[in-house]
Amino acid sequence: MEQFIPGQRWISNTESELGLGLILDVAHKRVTVLFLACDEKRMYAQDNAPLTRVRFSAGDVIESIDEYKVIVTGLTEQDGLITYLGKDEDGQDVQLDEVELNHHIQFNKPQDRLFIGQVDPTAWFLLRYETWRRLQQHQQSPVKGLLGGRASLIPHQLFIAHESANRSAPRIMLADEVGLGKTIEAGLILHHRLINGLSSRVLIIVPETLLHQWLVEMLRRFNLRFSIFDEARCLDTYAEDDMLAEAEPDDDVADNPFLTEQLILCSQGFFSNYPRRQQQAIAAGWDMVIVDEAHHLEWSEQAPSPDYLFVEQLGRISPSLILLTATPEQLGKESHFARLRLLDPDRFYSFAAFVEEERLFEPVANAAKLLLAEEALNEAAQQHLTVLLKDDNVDGLLKNLNDPEQSAAARDALIKVLLDHHGTGRILFRNSRQTVQGFPERERYGYALTGSANVDDLQQDPRYVWLVDKVKQLAGQKALVICKQAQTAIDLEQTLKNRAGIASAVFHEGMSIIERDRAAAYFADPDSAARLLICSEIGSEGRNFQFVHHLILLDLPTNPDLLQQRIGRLDRIGQKHIIQIHVPYLEHTECAVLYRWYDEGLNAFACNSSSAQRVADLLHDELAAVLDSKNPADIDALIARTQTLSVELEAQMHNGRDQLLELNSCRKELADELIEQLNSYEKEGVLWPYMEDVFECYGVDTEFHSPDCFIVRPSDHLRVSHFPGLTEDGLTLTVNRQIALAREDMQFMTWEHPLVTASMDMVLSSETGNAAISVIKHSDLKAGQFFLECLFIVECSAPAELQIGRFLPHTPIRVLIDQNQKDVSADIDHRDLVEVGIKFDKHKIIAFLNSQRPHLINILSVAEQKAKTDMQQLVDEATQAMLESLSNEIKRLVRLKKVNPTIRTEEIEQLKDMTMLAHENIQAAQLRLDAVRFVITS
Numbered sequence: 001m002e003q004f005i006p007g008q009r010w011i012s013n014t015e016s017e018l019g020l021g022l023i024l025d026v027a028h029k030r031v032t033v034l035f036l037a038c039d040e041k042r043m044y045a046q047d048n049a050p051l052t053r054v055r056f057s058a059g060d061v062i063e064s065i066d067e068y069k070v071i072v073t074g075l076t077e078q079d080g081l082i083t084y085l086g087k088d089e090d091g092q093d094v095q096l097d098e099v100e101l102n103h104h105i106q107f108n109k110p111q112d113r114l115f116i117g118q119v120d121p122t123a124w125f126l127l128r129y130e131t132w133r134r135l136q137q138h139q140q141s142p143v144k145g146l147l148g149g150r151a152s153l154i155p156h157q158l159f160i161a162h163e164s165a166n167r168s169a170p171r172i173m174l175a176d177e178v179g180l181g182k183t184i185e186a187g188l189i190l191h192h193r194l195i196n197g198l199s200s201r202v203l204i205i206v207p208e209t210l211l212h213q214w215l216v217e218m219l220r221r222f223n224l225r226f227s228i229f230d231e232a233r234c235l236d237t238y239a240e241d242d243m244l245a246e247a248e249p250d251d252d253v254a255d256n257p258f259l260t261e262q263l264i265l266c267s268q269g270f271f272s273n274y275p276r277r278q279q280q281a282i283a284a285g286w287d288m289v290i291v292d293e294a295h296h297l298e299w300s301e302q303a304p305s306p307d308y309l310f311v312e313q314l315g316r317i318s319p320s321l322i323l324l325t326a327t328p329e330q331l332g333k334e335s336h337f338a339r340l341r342l343l344d345p346d347r348f349y350s351f352a353a354f355v356e357e358e359r360l361f362e363p364v365a366n367a368a369k370l371l372l373a374e375e376a377l378n379e380a381a382q383q384h385l386t387v388l389l390k391d392d393n394v395d396g397l398l399k400n401l402n403d404p405e406q407s408a409a410a411r412d413a414l415i416k417v418l419l420d421h422h423g424t425g426r427i428l429f430r431n432s433r434q435t436v437q438g439f440p441e442r443e444r445y446g447y448a449l450t451g452s453a454n455v456d457d458l459q460q461d462p463r464y465v466w467l468v469d470k471v472k473q474l475a476g477q478k479a480l481v482i483c484k485q486a487q488t489a490i491d492l493e494q495t496l497k498n499r500a501g502i503a504s505a506v507f508h509e510g511m512s513i514i515e516r517d518r519a520a521a522y523f524a525d526p527d528s529a530a531r532l533l534i535c536s537e538i539g540s541e542g543r544n545f546q547f548v549h550h551l552i553l554l555d556l557p558t559n560p561d562l563l564q565q566r567i568g569r570l571d572r573i574g575q576k577h578i579i580q581i582h583v584p585y586l587e588h589t590e591c592a593v594l595y596r597w598y599d600e601g602l603n604a605f606a607c608n609s610s611s612a613q614r615v616a617d618l619l620h621d622e623l624a625a626v627l628d629s630k631n632p633a634d635i636d637a638l639i640a641r642t643q644t645l646s647v648e649l650e651a652q653m654h655n656g657r658d659q660l661l662e663l664n665s666c667r668k669e670l671a672d673e674l675i676e677q678l679n680s681y682e683k684e685g686v687l688w689p690y691m692e693d694v695f696e697c698y699g700v701d702t703e704f705h706s707p708d709c710f711i712v713r714p715s716d717h718l719r720v721s722h723f724p725g726l727t728e729d730g731l732t733l734t735v736n737r738q739i740a741l742a743r744e745d746m747q748f749m750t751w752e753h754p755l756v757t758a759s760m761d762m763v764l765s766s767e768t769g770n771a772a773i774s775v776i777k778h779s780d781l782k783a784g785q786f787f788l789e790c791l792f793i794v795e796c797s798a799p800a801e802l803q804i805g806r807f808l809p810h811t812p813i814r815v816l817i818d819q820n821q822k823d824v825s826a827d828i829d830h831r832d833l834v835e836v837g838i839k840f841d842k843h844k845i846i847a848f849l850n851s852q853r854p855h856l857i858n859i860l861s862v863a864e865q866k867a868k869t870d871m872q873q874l875v876d877e878a879t880q881a882m883l884e885s886l887s888n889e890i891k892r893l894v895r896l897k898k899v900n901p902t903i904r905t906e907e908i909e910q911l912k913d914m915t916m917l918a919h920e921n922i923q924a925a926q927l928r929l930d931a932v933r934f935v936i937t938s
């Protein structure tokens with residue numbers, strides 16, 4: 001054991017950040033060390049001070065207190081104190097006593113730490129290696145960003161998320177039918193962009209009634225913490241910022257509340273009521289804006305609505321824009337066109353041209369149908385395809401159609417090309433129940449009531465009497481009641497409570513958001529007394545009520561899309577029962593007419609139809625007249641006309657628009673492949689063992705809870721002051737998606753969970769584990785040999801939008817060199833170099849290491865040469881993969897542009913620039929020694 005002598009330099013083994021220590025005093029079995037870099041004095045017991053003597057060797061570069069550098073050529077020692085001999089930057093011979101060494105010198109390079117004896121247990125080295133390997137695997141995974149959502153793996157959702165999230169800036173409309181999971185799709189896309197560093201500032205605008213639901217869905221499903229901004233919140237921020245503003249009166253940034261958070265959720269109403277906030281939101285800048293229930297953005301050429309104009313401005317400053325609506329045409333075709341125009345104003349420049357173009361989808365859809373039918377194509381059909389695809393260089397594929405061996409692949413390829421022709425294809429995603437399937441049936445019950453309405457005394461109103469009776473019949477089952485007016489809902493709730501002793505909750509526009517959410521939660525609570533939730537029309541949009549299966553409609557809207565929205569509260573993913581729709585109506589009233597019209601004319605209670613809204617638009621005046629006259633013969637005539645028109649339009653749409661939309665909105669094979677990849681991640685079963693190692697190293701206790709579920713909590717020996725994402729009480733987590741879906745109280749741990757990503761960051765950003773010594777036994781290796789195991793990292797830094805990790809992620813290269821400088825990396829796996837608990841004298845090994853220093857430096861450079869060769873191969877492969885992928889995309893866009901004006905020239909140019917930039921960045925990849933382990937066999 002080396003003696004402590006005042007004037008010597010030592011370094012702390014546990015707190016290397018203290019810098020270089022100076023021995024001040026040695027007395028009474030104690031040693032006092034001064035760490036000048038942080039002005040700390042420490043006293044240790046001499047016999048077990050956690051200190052390592054600093055001794056540089058020839059070749060090292062050292063620095064003096066005056067910051068001049070010396071290359072060490074040798075050293076002399078007198079009375080235990082070292083004097084370094086060396087050359088300064090001008091090549092002059094110089095001497096430097098160790099007391100003059102710069103106290104800021106840090107030893108964080110792996111080789112420095114190894115030589116100086118600052119080594120960590122082997123487990124840390126292995127953890128580091130494993131972390132790099134897992135990170136690399138994740139970065140290259142085609143499902144990166146889609147893993148982390150607590151959601152069932154539903155094909156159409158994953159397809160849409162994957163398809164749009166990979167675009168440089170998605171500008172799309174998610175228009176799946178009601179209840180098919182558009183919120184989840186938006187969440188998946190968002191999660192993907194955030195995980196991949198493609199977006200960071202996000203604004204979501206939703207109707208006020210949905211604020212809380214969005215907040216909760218983003219948090220519980222995607223671990224995304226949004227902040228709700230309303231006027232009060234903005235004023236609050238202001239109050240703090242006023243103080244800042246005083247200091248810098250001209251600083252606009254100081255008073256823009258939207259700059260204080262990255263993920264912000266606002267209601268449409270808030271922006272309508274406070275136009276000044278609109279300007280601030282626009283000034284704040286976003287890289288993604290999401291607007292839910294976007295059919296409310298009314299537009300006409302003469303009078304676009306203020307809400308529309310606001311979103312239009314946001315759409316100009318934000319590269320990505322996602323609009324959500326289940327009923328894109330609820331406010332008419334013109335408004336639908338206008339929303340497409342928000343997404344791509346260059347493409348959707350004229351409403352007339354848009355209408356004309358839609359008519360041309362039919363031939364494309366017919367061709368797709370022919371290909372899908374998998375029947376032999378006759379001469380005429382082939383001719384038809386040839387004309388349609390004349391710009392696509394697909395002669396080869398067309399020929400292959402007749403070759404039994406190649407026909408299937410050719411059909412597939414041709415369908416893909418055809419789909420790309422479709423005008424709104426790349427912008428609009430719309431899946432329907434027909435394609436998604438697995439939804440429960442719907443049954444409707446009409447109740448013709450006699451008597452007349454009595455809104456002044458509800459007890460006298462036949463519908464009230466009917467309702468009381470119905471509640472009794474339902475015998476404890478809950479039901480959602482929807483009516484148009486808030487006042488009806490309020491009166492009904494009061495009367496039911498006071499006169500019939502029936503408890504219900506209400507939900508209407510006169511209540512605050514908190515009151516509404518409370519009412520919905522009260523109703524949802526299976527133990528609460530509330531039998532009914534009575535909603536005004538605002539309850540008909542977006543909310544999740546699939547836990548009930550009785551829907552009572554006290555009146556009917558005149559708009560089929562609105563009816564679809566109402567039914568959609570119950571008819572959504574997660575509904576497990578047959579949905580029972582009850583419509584009590586008074587005979588000879590408008591409601592009676594509407595009931596028959598929806599039921600017999602449009603069959604709208606039984607299923608959703610994409611043509612219903614169009615039929616209603618076309619028959620608008622006739623319907624109004626019949627509602628007015630209520631003449632039975634007229635009603636019959638209207639119903640007959642509605643039926644004919646429905647069949648006609650349905651067929652037309654199915655032949656054209658719908659079929660293409662569906663094909664484009666979910667390609668089954670691709671979706672299934674994604675699901676398989678996602679499942680295989682889970683099946684691989686390596687996440688928990690990996691995290692167990694992390695927890696073990698950091699001093700977090702783990703406990704088995706049940707299969708696939710674990711409890712983790714910080715132990716008394718936690719190595720860090722705070723383990724990210726872990727509270728004092730710990731948490732219960734599961735690595736099983738099904739369990740996570742059923743057990744909301746557990747965290748769903750995936751490679752994308754914040755706890756996991758933060759742990760991986762923590763492992764790699766500290767130096768712990770970058771130097772280790774292992775004494776091992778190995779059946780094929782003689783005792784007394786040594787090896788140097790080096791972990792190099794290929795690093796390629798590039799702007800996030802290049803997603804360079806797809807081609808060249810940070811990649812670990814492991815090299816194992818034996819004492820004869822022979823590369824044995826391929827012969828001996830790192831897992832075979834495992835310690836077997838042999839006790840060794842660390843000081844002796846360090847002394848040996850230092851005696852072998854020149855030799856070890858040579859071994860290191862052999863290792864580096866080997867790593868460089870490996871890196872070159874990685875760089876070549878990455879370049880090839882990148883060029884192949886991006887140039888295919890460019891070729892595809894150039895080809896498509898000839899036939900599909902949706903593709904913008906800038907998009908192609910941008911891709912070309914990206915390719916060049918990616919090439920440059922890959923070529924400039926660097927190699928860095930990240931960790932080293934000295935292995936001795938025994």
Ligand SMILES: Nc1ncnc2c1ncn2[C@@H]1O[C@H](COP(=O)(O)OP(=O)(O)OP(=O)(O)O)[C@@H](O)[C@H]1O
Nearest residue numbers: 151152178179180181182183184326542544572573
């Ligand atoms: N992948 C999924 N896994 C589990 N639950 C899901 C999934 N997708 C959707 N859901 C659930 O289904 C319901 C409907 O989803 P969501 O609210 O996203 O539909 P939507 O299309 O936005 O509906 P609307 O048209 O009514 O606004 C929600 O309760 C949602 O949590």
